[in-house]
Amino acid sequence: MGAKNLKSWSFSSSSSSSTASSSSIPCSYPPLLHPDHSATTPSLKRKKCLQLLSFVAGSAVLILCIVALVSYGSNSASRTGLDGNGESGTRRGDSRGPAEGVSEKSSAAMPRSSPSYPWTNSMLLWQRTAFHFQPQKNWMNGPTYYKGWYHLFYQYNPDSAVWGNITWGHAVSRDLVHWLYLPLAVVPDRWYDANGVWTGSATTLPDGRLVMIYTGATMESVQVQNLAFPADPDDPLLVHWVKSEYNPVIVPPSGIGLKDFRDPTTAWYVPTDSAWRVAIGSKNDSQHHAGVVLVYRTTDFVSYELLPGVLHSVTGTGMWECVDFYPVSTESAVGLDTSAASGPGVKHVLKASMDDNKHDYYAIGTYAAASNSWVPADPEKDVGIGLRYDYGKYYASKTFYDPVKERRVLWGWIGETDSERTDLRKGWASLQTVPRTVLFDQKTGRNLLQWPVEEVESLRLSSQEFSNISITAGSVVPLDIGKATQLDIVAEFSVDEAALAGAIGADVGYNCSTSRGAAQRGVIGPFGLLVLADEDLSEQTAVYFYVARATDGSLSTHFCHDELRHARIFLFLYLSFMIHELHNH
Numbered sequence: 001m002g003a004k005n006l007k008s009w010s011f012s013s014s015s016s017s018s019t020a021s022s023s024s025i026p027c028s029y030p031p032l033l034h035p036d037h038s039a040t041t042p043s044l045k046r047k048k049c050l051q052l053l054s055f056v057a058g059s060a061v062l063i064l065c066i067v068a069l070v071s072y073g074s075n076s077a078s079r080t081g082l083d084g085n086g087e088s089g090t091r092r093g094d095s096r097g098p099a100e101g102v103s104e105k106s107s108a109a110m111p112r113s114s115p116s117y118p119w120t121n122s123m124l125l126w127q128r129t130a131f132h133f134q135p136q137k138n139w140m141n142g143p144t145y146y147k148g149w150y151h152l153f154y155q156y157n158p159d160s161a162v163w164g165n166i167t168w169g170h171a172v173s174r175d176l177v178h179w180l181y182l183p184l185a186v187v188p189d190r191w192y193d194a195n196g197v198w199t200g201s202a203t204t205l206p207d208g209r210l211v212m213i214y215t216g217a218t219m220e221s222v223q224v225q226n227l228a229f230p231a232d233p234d235d236p237l238l239v240h241w242v243k244s245e246y247n248p249v250i251v252p253p254s255g256i257g258l259k260d261f262r263d264p265t266t267a268w269y270v271p272t273d274s275a276w277r278v279a280i281g282s283k284n285d286s287q288h289h290a291g292v293v294l295v296y297r298t299t300d301f302v303s304y305e306l307l308p309g310v311l312h313s314v315t316g317t318g319m320w321e322c323v324d325f326y327p328v329s330t331e332s333a334v335g336l337d338t339s340a341a342s343g344p345g346v347k348h349v350l351k352a353s354m355d356d357n358k359h360d361y362y363a364i365g366t367y368a369a370a371s372n373s374w375v376p377a378d379p380e381k382d383v384g385i386g387l388r389y390d391y392g393k394y395y396a397s398k399t400f401y402d403p404v405k406e407r408r409v410l411w412g413w414i415g416e417t418d419s420e421r422t423d424l425r426k427g428w429a430s431l432q433t434v435p436r437t438v439l440f441d442q443k444t445g446r447n448l449l450q451w452p453v454e455e456v457e458s459l460r461l462s463s464q465e466f467s468n469i470s471i472t473a474g475s476v477v478p479l480d481i482g483k484a485t486q487l488d489i490v491a492e493f494s495v496d497e498a499a500l501a502g503a504i505g506a507d508v509g510y511n512c513s514t515s516r517g518a519a520q521r522g523v524i525g526p527f528g529l530l531v532l533a534d535e536d537l538s539e540q541t542a543v544y545f546y547v548a549r550a551t552d553g554s555l556s557t558h559f560c561h562d563e564l565r566h567a568r569i570f571l572f573l574y575l576s577f578m579i580h581e582l583h584n585h
Contacts, residue, residue, distance in 0.1 A: 143202075143398060143399075143400040143409070143411055144202035144204065144210070144400050145204075145400065145401075145402055145403060145404065146204070146238060147236035148174070148236055149172045149173065149174065149236050149237060149238075150172065150173045150174070150175075150176055150402075151170065151171075151172055151202070152170070152171045152172070152173070152179070152411070152432070153168045153169070153170055153185055153186075153200075153202075153212075154168070154169045154170075154171070154432065155167075155168065155169075155197075155199065156168065156169035156184070158184060165188070165196070166188065166196035166197055166198060167184050167187045167188060167197055168184065168185040168186040168187075168197050168200075168214075169181075169185070170182040170183065170184065170185035170238075170239075172237055172238075175458065176409070176435050176453050176455045176456075177453075177455050177456055177458060177459055182237060182239055183239060185228075185238075185241050186212075186214065186228055186241055186243070188216070188217075190216070190243060190247065191218060191219055192218050192224050192226055192247050192248045193214075193216030193217065193218070193226060194216075194217070194218060194219045195216075195217035195218065195219065196216070196217040197214060197216060198214065198215040198216065198217060198223075198262055198263070199214065199215055199262065199321070199322055199396065199398075200212055200213050200214025200215060200263075200264060201213060201214075201264055201265050201266040201267075201398070202266065202400070203266050203276070203301075203338075206269075208233075209229075209233060210229070210230055210233070210238070211227060211228075211229060211267075211301050212227065212228040212229070212241070213225055213226070213227060213249075213264040213278060213301070214226055214228060214264070215261075215262040215263055215264065216247075216248065218248075220258075221258075221259060222251075222252065222258045222259070223252065223258065223259055223260070223261045223262045224248035224250065224251050224252070224261075225248060225249055225250035225264050225280065226243060226244065226247040226248050226249065227243065227244035227246065227247060227249055227301060227302070228241045228242065228243050229242055229244065230242075244302070246302050249301070249302055249303075249304060250264075250280070250296060250304050253294070253306050255284070255286075256282050256284075256294070257282070257283070257285075260282050260283050260319055261280060261282050262280065262281060262282075262321065263280065263281050263321050263322045263323060264278050264279070264280050265278055265279040265280070265323055265324060265325050266326075266338050266400070267298075267301075267338075268326075268338045268339045269339040270369045271341070272369065272370070273297065273369065275297045275298060275299045276297070276298050276299070276301070277295050277296065277297055277298075277307075277369075278295070278296050278298065278304070279293050279294065279295050279296075279311055280293070280294050280295075280296065280323065281293060281319070281320035281321055281322070281323040281352060282294055282319070282320065283318055283319040283320065287315060288315040288316055289315065289316055289317070289318050290313045290314060290315045290316070290317065291313060291314050291317035291318055291319060291320035291352060291354070291383070291384055292310045292312070292313040292320065293310055293311040293313070293320060293323055293325075293350070293352070294306060294307075294310060294311070295307045295310075295372055308372065309372055309373070311325070311350070311372060311373065311374050312350055312373070312374045312375075312376075312383065314382050314383055314384045314385065316384075316385075317352075317354060317356070317383070317384030317385070318354060318355055318356035319354075319355035319356065320352035320353070320355070320383075320384075321352065321353040321354075321396065322352070322353040322360075322395075322396045322398060323350075323351065323352050323353075324349070324351040324352075324362075324397065324398055324399055325348065325349070325350055325351075325367075325374075326338050326348065326349055326399055326408060327340040327341075327342065327346050327347070327348050327349075327367075328346070328347055328348070328349055328364070328408070328438070328439065328440040328448070329345060329346060329439075329440060330345050330346065330347055330440050330442065330445070331345040331442070332345075333439055334406040334407065335401055335402065335406055335407040335408035335409075335437070335438070335439070336401070336408070337401050337403070338401055342366065342367045342368070347364050347366065347377070347440065348364070348365060348366065348367040348374060349363070349438075349448065350362065350363055350365065350374055350376075350383055351363075351383070351389070351397065352384065353395055353396050353397065354384055358395050359388055359394075359395070360388055360389045360390065360394060360395060360396075360397045361383050361384045361385070361386060361387065361388050361389075362383065362386075362387055362388070362389060362448065363376040363377070363378070363381055363382050363383045363386055363387065364376070364377050364440070364446070364447070364448070365377050377446065378446065381446070387447055387448075389410070389448075389450070390412060390433075391559075392414075392561055393414050393415050393416065393417065394412045394413070394414060394433065395412065395413050395415065396412065397410060397411060397412035397413070397433075398410075398411050398412075399411070399438060407437045407453075408437065409435050409436070409437060409438070409453060410433075410435065410436045410437070410438045410450065411432055411433060411435055412432070412433040413430060413431075413432060413433070414430055414431050414432070414433055415430050416430055416431070434452045434453075434456055435452070435453045436450040436451060436452055437450070437451055437452075437453055438450055456488070457488075459488070460488060464481060466479055471527060476530070476537070489529070491528075491529065493527065493528075493545065495524060495547065499523065499524055500524065500547075500549070502523070503523045503524050503547070503549040504549055504550075504551060504553065510522065510546055510548050510558060511558070512546070512558050512560035516564075517542065517560070517562035517564045518542035518544055518560070518562040518564075520546075522546060522547075522548075523549075524546075524547035524548075524549070525544065525545055525546035525547050525558075526542070526544040526545065526546045526560070527544060527545055528542060528543050528544030528545050529542070529543045529544070530542055530543075531543060541561070541562065541563055542560075542562040543560070543561050543562075544559075544560055544562065545558065545559055545560075546558040546560060
């Protein structure tokens with residue numbers, strides 16, 4: 001394999017920079033900007049080649065390495081308890097405490113060879129995030145923009161750091177990074193939501209009014225759809241909410257399971273029908289365990305009519321949760337309002353969270369309102385069997401349209417890898433992803449592009465840049481970055497042209513999840529970063545690229561996250577897949 005040249009490598013520390021002592025590291029959540037303070041977002045030149053943005057939590061000593069893992073992998077595997085097939089062998093003990101830079105990521109399902117570190121709640125505060133939103137405590141729906149504020153409604157358990165008593169928490173922000181916690185927005189206090197206020201979506205009407213449709217679980221655990229409105233529409237913070245006297249407004253139709261009918265989308269307006277439409281996820285086990293999307297028509301958000309047929313279904317995919325349906329422009333780099341009409345220059349994205357495997361899949365296709373149908377552009381990459389938003393721990397995602405910056409913003413939920421016991425001890429569980437902008441990829445015409453919102457860059461306090469670094473086969477290049485608890489990393493790699501030219505027919509069948517992770521050798525890869533690594537690299541998490549080239553010259557790039565050499569968490573391989581339209585890059 002030829003050398004890799006790292007054209008540009010930069011990192012920034014967040015507002016959580018600190019000294020080595022864990023007790024001196026404050027709770028890192030950034031403060032809310034003053035309502036009259038307009039946040040500035042420094043411009044950042046977007047890289048033109050392969051780029052990597054990673055948010056890394058560490059502690060006193062963080063070792064970051066640029067690495068070409070091709071020949072190094074077999075040696076590291078033997079030192080980290082992995083056999084020659086990449087399977088886990090002897091494990092080391094549990095967490096050793098924050099002074100050693102090791103997070104508490106243990107699981108009760110895994111064997112314990114030594115006593116666990118005696119954690120306390122205050123010691124665990126250093127793990128709280130600065131870039132990602134999370135509640136002040138306990139368990140972590142419908143994002144929207146209203147009168148100058150971004151609103152995030154999230155499923156929340158006010159009583160404990162475990163799932164249950166699901167209520168809507170509420171937070172607001174001017175810039176998507178500094179958040180103010182508000183009182184609970186919607187609580188389970190009626191018969192139609194007594195067992196939980198579940199996922200819902202906000203819709204802004206043409207006159208500026210806001211309506212929220214959400215799933216409630218009744219006392220008998222039947223899933224029904226309900227309405228909520230701001231008690232004071234003139235309040236930009238939307239602190240108080242009231243439920244409609246007509247609730248529930250939609251109940252499960254005939255043929256749909258009483259517990260398989262949830263998560264209404266943001267409504268979109270169809271001018272030719274003079275009505276709004278709302279989609280709801282479900283499944284049909286009588287048709288080979290098919291995931292389905294039902295569509296309802298309404299003119300007043302109180303009375304609803306189920307349209308004939310289904311918007312779309314895919315056999316074998318099971319229950320579709322948290323369905324999202326929105327238009328994307330194929331000709332410009334701006335987001336579109338949810339009600340943007342289909343036609344030339346517009347495609348529609350259909351996304352669903354798969355209850356069977358807890359992954360978020362999407363597909364791009366064509367929407368026909370007249371026939372209430374959506375058809376994927378590529379049936380081989382349909383919802384549930386094709387592309388995913390994210391290949392890590394990522395679920396229950398939701399987008400919203402930002403009318404001020406004309407962009408579509410994507411949120412997702414991260415369940416983390418801590419055990420329930422650890423969640424209870426530290427006092428919180430899970431968090432939201434960094435919000436991302438979503439655009440249609442005009443180069444490939446087959447997938448979406450995602451990038452963290454530009455406001456995230458305002459959290460950077462300082463930065464360092466490493467450039468023109470050559471990475472030879474099997475090399476590991478340490479980067480002395482000092483001490484920080486949060487890092488924002490941007491990396492750009494250039495692949496050696498001679499190596500690329502000689503890679504015809506190389507590694508075509510490579511798959512991150514079925515390989516030996518970063519230890520799998522190839523012609524072009526793996527190469528990338530080692531993060532959360534200790535000094536002797538006996539414990540490490542690899543984030544890397546792996547390039548395959550078919551006999552026709554076409555390229556496919558795998559973006560993988562290898563946790564097989566991290567001893568204190570479930571052993572996972574995460575993967576992503578990048579589409580290349582050009583034969584040479």
